[in-house]
Amino acid sequence: MADLTIRNLTATPLELEIVERFDGKPTSGGEHRIKGKVSGVFKRSNVAQHARIKGESRDRRELSIPLGRFETRSTDVQAPEPGREVVRLTFEFDGHKYQVDVPGESRRSLVMKKLDGGPHEYTVVYVTNGACVSIYSSTHLSSWMKELRDEWPLTALSIPGTHNSPTCHVALPSVRCQAASIREQLDNGVRFFDVRVQVNSDDKKSDLILVHSAFPISLTGTKYFHDMLDDIYSFLDANPSETLIMSIKREGTGKGTDQQLSKWWTDPRIPRLGEARGRIVLFRRHANDDSLNAEYGGRGYGLDCSSWPDNCEDAPTGGPGLARVQDFYEMDQSHNIGKKIELARAHLERAAERVCAAHPSPGDEHKPFFVNFLSASNFFNANCWPEKIAAKVNPAIIEYMALRHGEAGKGPHGLPVGDGSAGVVVTDWVGLDGDWDLIRCIVGWNARLQLKE
Structure with a gap:
C-alpha cells in the first residue's frame, strides 16, 4: 500500500501526533442504492471506499508531523487497505486534539471529533486514489x-x-x-x-x-x-x-x-x-x-x-x-x-x-x-x-x-x-x-x- 499524503487546506497549522490501526469491514447503506443506480460511478471515482472498525486497535504510533497552513506533506504512514482496514489519525492545534478515522463508514466527508472541546471544526475528504487525506475548515x-x-x-x-x-x-x-x-x-x-x-x-x-x-x-x-x-x-x-x-x-x-x-x-x-x-x-x-x-x-x-x-x-x-x-x-x-x-x-x-x-x-x-x-x-x-x-x-x-x-x-x-x-x-x-x-x-x-x- 502507498503512504498517506496529508493536505492541510485550512488557515490553521496542525500537527499529526498519533496514528492507530484497526481491522475493518466494508459497510453498505444508502450509498449502495445510489451506486447501483449510476453503474458504480462512485467506486470508479476513487472517493474513499467505506469501512467500519472491527475490534480494538492493533497498532499505535506516536509521531510529530507538522502541517503548515495550506501545506501538503508526504508521510511514512501507510494508507489503509481498502475495505479491510481503518486508520485513526489524531491531530493537535493550539493545545486541543482532533481525531478522524479514514476511511469512514460512508463515502461522504468526515467531521473530525473534538477530543477536548476545541474551538475549531474540521472536515476531511479521503481519496483512495492517491492515498490522500484533505482537511478543510468546516463552516456554517x-x-x-x-x-x-x-x-x-x-x-x-x-x-x-x-x-x-x-x-x-x-x-x-x-x-x-x-x-x-x-x-x-x-x-x-x-x-x-x-x-x-x-x-x-x-x-x-x-x-x-x-x-x-x-x-x-x-x-x-x-x-x-x-x-x-x-x-x-x-x-x-x-x-x-x-x-x-x-x-x-x-x-x-x-x-x-x-x-x-x-x-x-x-x-x-x-x-x-x-x-x-x-x-x-x-x-x-x-x-x-x-x-x-x-x-x-x-x-x-x-x-x-x-x-x-x-x-x-x-x-x-x-x-x-x-x-x-x-x-x-x-x-x-x-x-x-x-x-x-x-x-x-x-x-x-x-x-x-x-x-x-x-x-x-x-x-x-x-x-x-x-x-x-x-x-x-x-x-x-x-x-x-x-x-x-x-x-x-x-x-x-x-x-x-x-x-x-x-x-x-x-x-x-x-x-x-x-x-x-x-x-x-x-x-x-x-x-x-x-x-x-x-x-x-x-x-x-x-x-x-x-x-x-
Whole structure:
C-alpha cells in the first residue's frame, strides 16, 4: 500500500501526533442504492471506499508531523487497505486534539471529533486514489461569507453554484437538474443561481414562468419567478452577511422579448463583498431595454453577459474583465463525459492561477469571474441526462479538488498557483440524499483568502 499524503487546506497549522490501526469491514447503506443506480460511478471515482472498525486497535504510533497552513506533506504512514482496514489519525492545534478515522463508514466527508472541546471544526475528504487525506475548515454553509472581509471583490471568492437552479420538481428526466429546492441550496452554501424564464408579451414581471429550454420545470403545476424570489429574500433577511449572484436567461415558448425582462436593476460593476451583502447581483444573460442603456454613465444595468459563448471550453463574455466561461454541454456519446471532466479541471486550474487584491490598484479591479459549468446533457441519450452526467462529474471534481487543486503544476496544464480560488463552479444534482460534499469542497477554498489578511 502507498503512504498517506496529508493536505492541510485550512488557515490553521496542525500537527499529526498519533496514528492507530484497526481491522475493518466494508459497510453498505444508502450509498449502495445510489451506486447501483449510476453503474458504480462512485467506486470508479476513487472517493474513499467505506469501512467500519472491527475490534480494538492493533497498532499505535506516536509521531510529530507538522502541517503548515495550506501545506501538503508526504508521510511514512501507510494508507489503509481498502475495505479491510481503518486508520485513526489524531491531530493537535493550539493545545486541543482532533481525531478522524479514514476511511469512514460512508463515502461522504468526515467531521473530525473534538477530543477536548476545541474551538475549531474540521472536515476531511479521503481519496483512495492517491492515498490522500484533505482537511478543510468546516463552516456554517448557511452563512459562510460571514468569515470573509468586506473588501474582497466577488471575483476573488470560490463560489458554488447550480445549473438550472429551480429544476428540483417532478419533471422530464432531461429537464430536471437539481435534487434540492432553492432554499435548501441557499442553506447549504450555494451562491450562484442559473435561472431560465419564459416571458410573454402581455405578462407582468411577477408572471415570469420558470422553464428549462422549451419545457416547464414541473409536471405538477407552473412555477413562477416571483415565488422563487420570495424564498431568496427570506433567506437574505435571515442571513444578511450573504450575497448571491443570479444569472437570468430568457428561454421557453413565450413571445416576449429580452427588453421585457430588464426591469430588475443593479449596478453594472463587479461589487466588493461588503457592498453586495444582503443583495442579489444580476448576472444578465438578456439585453437591456434601450431606456436603461444611459444609466450609470452609459454603462446600463446589471453585469452584461448577454453575448454568451455557446458550448465553449474557455471563452470571454461580457465587458472587459467580466467573465471567462467553460460551458461545454453537448454530449453526443456518453464517453464525452471524460472530456467534460477534463475541461472542468482545466478551468479550476485557471481560476486557481489568478491573484486578486483586497485593495486593488487602478487598472487591477477587473479580475474576471471564472464560471465553470459541470453540467451537460443530451436529450436523446438517456445515459447523458443531467443526473447521469452529474453522477460521474461531481465525484471526479471532489477528487480533483482534494488531490490536485491549488498544487502548482498538478493541474491539466501545469500552471502555477496564485490565490487558489475555485471560481464559480456551477453544478447539477448536488444535495442528493443530503450529500453536499462538492459544495463544502468549493466553499473550503475561501479559507486561503484568510492567509492574505
